[in-house]
Every structure is written in structure tokens, then in C-alpha cells.
Amino acid sequence: MDSILALMQDPAAWIALVTLVVMEVVLGIDNLIFISILTNKLPPEHRVQARRIGIGLALIMRLALLGTIAWIVKLTNPVFELFGHGFSWKDMILIAGGLFLVWKATKEIHHNVDPVDHKEDMVGGAALTSFSAAIGQILILDLVFSIDSIITAVGMTPHLPIMVVAVLAAVTVMLLAATPLANFIEKNPTIVMLALAFLLMIGTTLIAEGMGFHVPKGYIYAAMAFSALVEVLNMVSRNARQKNKGAGH
The missing domain is CATH 1.20.5 (Single alpha-helices involved in coiled-coils or other helix-helix interfaces)
Known part of the structure; x- marks a missing residue:
């Protein structure tokens, strides 16, 4: 308790908190675009519930990961070397997440460009995404983005309470913005293609980061x-x- 009070009286801690909240919110944009596009594939009556459950479970996941910071930091240690580059677990997670995102975005772009082929969508099955499949895919991307953001947060501040508050603030913003953003994307078809192009670029960036090529955010x-x-x-x-x-x- 004393340490928290000391942090509240430290101007540097407040600066770190504001910076971290902004970073978490900006990094959450990628996730929010994916959630909006994915849940719009659900029947209308299930969309809001899916967004809330997906983002809520993402919050639980991020808080759980914050409790294992010592383990998360070790994910940056090289596991093996290939083509002169040491690959860590973080690199492999980023590459896998990037490939997943590129594949999903590509399939959805194909579906939008060729609407006659309406049987294929982001899940690759029925015309509408199943509720459980949507939640599962939201959590997969949340895991990738969470590990990346937490490792970045550790580099910005050593204080766990600041990280927890930043995560809570970012997820609150996501909850408030999820439905308006999804509705806006659904009402504007050209925005859908632009959002999918963003996801394709983000997926490519994740792969590049995992391969050791730093791309300034x-x-x-x-x-x-x-x-x-x-x-x-x-x-x-x-x-x-x-x-x-x-x-x-």
C-alpha cells in the first residue's frame, strides 16, 4: 500500500502512466478493427455480446499475463538461430500471429471482391461465423497483441500497478468503442476494405518484427x-x- 501511495505522489509515475495508457489504446486499435470485422459476421442479436465477452476475456488474459511478467520477459531470449538471426518465443508468436492475421484478412478480402463465392468467410466455413469460433479467434489475436504490448510496457516502466491501470483503461476504451466502430464499418463497405488492408499491413508488420526487422510503429x-x-x-x-x-x- 505504501508503495502505491509513493507512486501516486511521483510525477514520473504519472507521466509513465499517461504514456502507457496512450500506447495501449493505440495498440488496441489493431485488435479492435479485427474484432469489429469478425463480430459483424455473427447474427445481429449476438454481435454486442460477442464483443463484450471477447474483450472481457482479453482483459482477464492480459491481467493474468501481467502476473507472469518474469516469464513473459524470458520470452525474448533466443531459442534457436536461423539465417544468422536468433529466434525467441516472442518472435515465433509474432510470426504465427502475423500469418494468422494475413490469412484471415486475405480470405475476407477475397470474399468481398468475389461476393458470389459467399460460402467462404473469415472462418472458412459457413456464411456466418459461429459464436464460439468468433470468441476463439478474438482470443488468439488478443494473446499475440497482449504479449507484444506487455513486453513493450515492461521496457517503459518497472511498476506493475501502472501497467494494470493502463490495461484497464485501454480495455475500457475498447469496450466503449467496439460497437460504434463495428456499426460504422458495417454501414460503409469501402471502410471494410480499408480496415482489411490495415489488418493485412499489421499482419505483415508482425511477421517482419518476428523475423528481426524492426518497423517503427x-x-x-x-x-x-x-x-x-x-x-x-x-x-x-x-x-x-x-x-x-x-x-x-
Whole structure:
């Protein structure tokens, strides 16, 4: 208790907390896009419940992983060497998660480009994703993103309470933003393709990170922000043209 009170009185701890919360929220965008696209494949009456359960279980997973920080940190130790690069468990998890994300995004892009082939979707089975399959896939990606973010958090602060508060704040933001984002993506088909392109880029980045090629996250999110801004301008332009056509008639 005394250590927590000491942290609350330390300005450096507050700076670390704010920085970590922002980082967790930004890193959560990737996860949130995947959750939104995946749960939109469910029947409408199950979508909100799936998002809440998936994000809630993700919170439990992250808090559990925070309790094993000593083990998580060891995941960065090389296990074997290949082509002059030492691969750690973290690298292998990132590569596996990246491949999973690339495969899912590619299948969904194929489904959107070729809507006649409606039998294949992100699960590769029925036209609609099953509830349990959606939760399972959310947790798989959560595990990958959680390990990556926790290892990054350990490098920013040694204080566990700060990490816990940052995770709670980030997951709260995800819970609040999940349904509005999913509804926005569903109502705007072009946004779906843009979001899938983001997932494809993120998956490729995870693979590159796992292979030892550092890709600055700032470049990735700057590219995503610029693409999103261009799409917003396109949407505004389309709406303006439709209004002009309606006024002409």
C-alpha cells in the first residue's frame, strides 16, 4: 500500500502512466478493427455480446499475463538461430500471429471482391461465423497483441500497478468503442476494405518484427491515419454528390 501511495505522489509515475495508457489504446486499435470485422459476421442479436465477452476475456488474459511478467520477459531470449538471426518465443508468436492475421484478412478480402463465392468467410466455413469460433479467434489475436504490448510496457516502466491501470483503461476504451466502430464499418463497405488492408499491413508488420526487422510503429499508424483521412474525404465527396443529384431532381 505504501508503495502505491509513493507512486501516486511521483510525477514520473504519472507521466509513465499517461504514456502507457496512450500506447495501449493505440495498440488496441489493431485488435479492435479485427474484432469489429469478425463480430459483424455473427447474427445481429449476438454481435454486442460477442464483443463484450471477447474483450472481457482479453482483459482477464492480459491481467493474468501481467502476473507472469518474469516469464513473459524470458520470452525474448533466443531459442534457436536461423539465417544468422536468433529466434525467441516472442518472435515465433509474432510470426504465427502475423500469418494468422494475413490469412484471415486475405480470405475476407477475397470474399468481398468475389461476393458470389459467399460460402467462404473469415472462418472458412459457413456464411456466418459461429459464436464460439468468433470468441476463439478474438482470443488468439488478443494473446499475440497482449504479449507484444506487455513486453513493450515492461521496457517503459518497472511498476506493475501502472501497467494494470493502463490495461484497464485501454480495455475500457475498447469496450466503449467496439460497437460504434463495428456499426460504422458495417454501414460503409469501402471502410471494410480499408480496415482489411490495415489488418493485412499489421499482419505483415508482425511477421517482419518476428523475423528481426524492426518497423517503427509510428510509420504504420501515420499511414493508417492518412488512409483513413483520404477515405473520410471520399465519403464526404460522395455524400455531397448524392445531395446535389437529389436536389437536381
